Amino acid sequence: MYDEWSQAVDVRTQAAERLAEAVRTGKPCAPIRDLIGGAADAYAVQEIGTRRALGEGRRLVGRKIGVTNPEVQRRYGVDQPDYGMLFADMAHSDGLPIPLDGLLQPRAEVEVALVFGRDLTGGPFTVADVIRAVEFALPAIEIADSRIADWDVTLADMVADNAAAGAFVLGATPVSLMGLDLRAARMTLTRGGAEVSTGSGAACLGNPLNAAVWLASQLGRTDYALRAGDVVLTGSLGPLVPAGPGDAFEAHIEGLGSVRAVFSK
Secondary structure (H helix, E strand, C coil): CHHHHHHHHHHHHHHHHHHHHHHHHCCCECCCCCCCCCHHHHHHHHHHHHHHHHHCCCCEEEEEEECCCHHHHHHHCCCCCEEEEEEHHHEECCCCEECCCCCCCEEEEEEEEEEECCCECCCCCCHHHHHHHEEEEEEEEEEEECCEHHHCCCHHHHHHCHHHEEEEEECCCCECCCCCCCCCCEEEEEECCEEEEEEEHHHCCCCHHHHHHHHHHHHCCCCCCECCCCEEEEEECCCCEECCCCCEEEEEECCCEEEEEEECC
16 A cells, blocks of 8 residues: 555656656646546645745745636536646736746736635635625736647646646736626737637636635635635636737726736747
């Protein structure tokens, strides 16, 4: 039994190291699904990366939720989203240049960001619990980034790879949830002034608040329970768009305003 456990730990470490090497070299790696089993193994690999990041002095500032679109869930044969960690060095300012150094295969997506004013520990939680805990909402552009070559990923690959978290930009005007209908909120994303993605809050588990409830309930009894000040990126409102040098994206979410992500040339 000990040998089996030791072997499982070893392959998880190998998977984590393969992903870390991709970041160090700037060269995407082969999928890691050949090394691990299901979701439990994948989150264990993610945890190795998280602990390593915290040990290097990186500061945890929030979480991201992925696979919130029902069509994407059907593609991967799952019935729930996934999550990853957000660190302070992933955050970039609205409209200021984002260096492409450290990003391997970036794709832009528009999300509703929730900033929490209260802790959510324990659970399970309800929508009302989440609404009471959220201090304000912001429009956000997430820069998803797979360390796996050609985005050749399964759900296990994505979970292990910190849910493909790369970078993010938050809008600068906080909006209260009071009277805000996130489900019906329309989204448009332009690149260089041309529309490249559209969607709405309904594309995110029917409502971005549903995604936040799921996340809070998943994490409420773990070391990563949501705390006051945490940012949560609730999931994409529309299709992802590849990003490259000099690209200038602007996202608008009805009721929340706009945010820009501009990449260095």
